[in-house]
Amino acid sequence: MIFLENIRLALSSLVANKLRALLTMLGIIIGISAVVAIVTVGDAMTGSVNQELQAFGGNNITVGLQQKKQPAAPSDGKGSSAAGADAANADSDDPVEPGEADLITPAMVGEYHSVFASQIKAISTSENLGSLELSNGKEKASVLIYGVNADYPKAEKLELVEGRMPTQTDMEESRSLAWVDEKFVTKYWGPREVPKNAIGKELNIELSGRMAKVYVAGVYRTSLNGGYSWGSEDTTKLLLPISLGKKLAGKPEGFNSITIMPATEADDVALQVNTDAFFSSYYTQNRHITAAATSNESYIKSMNKTMNQLKLAISAIAAISLLVGGIGVMNIMMVSVTERTREIGVRMALGAKGGLIRFQFVVEAIVICLIGGFIGVLAGIGLGIAGSHIISYPVRPSASAIVVAVSFSAAIGLFFGWYPAEKAARLDPIDALRYE
Amino acid sequence: MRFDKLANINEAAPLISMEGIVKTYYEGQPEELEILHGIDLTVQEGEFLAIVGESGSGKSTLMNIIGVLDKPTKGLYCLDGLDMGLASRDAMSEIRNRKIGFIFQNFNLIGRTSALQNVELPMLYAGEPYSRRIRKAKDLLESVGMGDRIRHQPNELSGGQKQRVAIARALANDPSILLADEPTGALDSATSRIIMDLFHKLNREQHKTVILITHSKELAAECPRIVTIRDGYNVCDTKGAEYNDIS
Secondary structure (H helix, E strand, C coil): CHHHHHHHHHHHHHHHCHHHHHHHHHHHHHHHHHHHHHHHHHHHHHHHHHHHHHHCCCCCEEEEEEECCCCCCCCCCCCCHHHHHHHHHHHHCCCCCCCHHHCECHHHHHHHHHHHHHHEEEEEEEEEEEEEEEECCCCEEEEEEEEECCCHHHHCCEEEEEECCCCHHHHHCCCCEEEEEHHHHHHHHCCCCCHHHHCCCEEEEEECCEEEEEEEEEEEEECCCCCCCCCCCCCEEEEEEHHHHHHHHCCCCCECEEEEEECCCCCHHHHHHHHHHHHHHHHCCCCCEEEEEEECHHHHHHHHHHHHHHHHHHHHHHHHHHHHHHHHHHHHHHHHHHHCHHHHHHHHHCCCCHHHHHHHHHHHHHHHHHHHHHHHHHHHHHHHHHHHHHCCCCCCCCHHHHHHHHHHHHHHHHHHHHHHHHHHHCCCHHHHHHCC | CHHHHCCCCCCCCCCEEEEEEEEEECCCCCCCEEEEEEEEEEECCCCEEEEECCCCCCHHHHHHHHCCCCCCCEEEEEECCEEHHHCCHHHHHHHHHHHEEEECCCCCCCCCCCHHHHHHHHHHHCCCCHHHHHHHHHHHHHHCCCHHHCCCCHHHCCHHHHHHHHHHHHCCCCCCEEEEECCCCCCCHHHHHHHHHHHHHHHHHHCCEEEEEECCHHHHHCCCEEEEEECCEEEEEEEHHHHHHHC
């Protein structure tokens, strides 16, 4: 009862001093809206970066060949550090290209697959076989020719538009098939051509001087939304079965790199470590070259960490604004207590105990802060949504941030309202009644 | 009620019993100032008395002690048989709430709050439920002739109307004493008459104890009993009829 009465009193005193109340709230509004907006925009940025990295193959593990770090050059006994440094420089100035014998063999991949089968979704192998300009007399289209295996579309998140995706049989039989981007269809056969009609069409390609006929078996679409592209808009990838591609281009059977897509339930970090150990074990005898597994996962994690630190830092600045706002509330409450000294005296004469007077002013301070907090939350949501649209990754404002912000503003009211309220509660009724 | 536990409960005691009341300000400090030097006063229930004195005579200090806003430095003050010297700050609030109805010279209504809510306030502090508060506040406003202005705020009322609302508010918790401090000091003579008639009526019809603090001899003269304070001593205690002769 008294609580509701106090809220009514607080509201009526706010209404009576609208401008003053608004100015007092401003600090709270700015602080709270800043916190909510920053958290929302921060979520959008993290989400957008993660989305791009995921599309790129966020948790994929790449196994690649790299030059071994050379052990320090054998010293001649004196252990001259200058000589050691020279030797190290000499080594790094002299990169060793992986030769045919150093490549990752299909046998290694097969062995790996059988050991880690439960933890992986796909192993994608691909080989860039060169670029080419195809012409049918009317239109021209430049393509990058890639030899790919059956898991490639899965790992690269390609979507099938028409026809079918490459299969294991296509690989084993080195079938003369090709997969083209939907952009290629309109570019090469004219803008009115639909992907469906492209299926079965013949393409003449030339690799390392050898001519070959391939037939379009499928049209795909890449699901990467602009975040990552491999060249100009006009250049698309033309995919061949890897066995066919290597045969045509006269390339050795092995791979420079393979991409492993972990199963959803797999522990990505452990898999990366194990994969690294597995492949590098084949290279212990190799003098210059080894295979190493790397992943974007750690990159994403450190990115998120940086983002969170940034959020925290900006939130700390917003917290200072809240502190300033709180001091403003305290100041105005002091003014209010002084202005209403006589009223406090009358209330005490009528039988209000000190505790009740304190309660009345604390409630008033909390009401000011909560109204400021609500306005701040609304402004923050607005700013946050606008900001996340600019980043073009719309997110819903974080509910927890809103709850925290609103309760924090109530806490500010309690904290900064307490002292003035206590001052009011301790007034001597006689002095308060006599106050002019 | 907490003050029930206070000592000296005596059923037969007079409403107010003051013995040797001394009030000293700045006690123990160089500027120590004794305002009341030993006031004795006994008031029975249903009396209508005036406390008169020049400004500086100590009558305001006495009023504060009677109204339980302040405590005497020395001496015994029993209100309704309860020793006020033993009451805590919160107990004093409670006693003011239940036993004293204040009426001030400048009305002291709470601003931005309707007449009804002003009258409700002492009952709110007494913890009365909403419906009973509203009913009683309406009845009281009706009884002082303000029944048609219950929604008006103080700034929409004239001085006499404000004072009538203040009287209704003072009556809210059926107090033992109506303590009126210069209640007509800010009013013209016609309005003063209405207010004084209201006090007489309350005293006559409802047997309310009314204590009027004033410096006006004419106002005091119409009270059945007059206590005169001068320089912190009570100098005489007369019946209204004799008062004119003395002064």
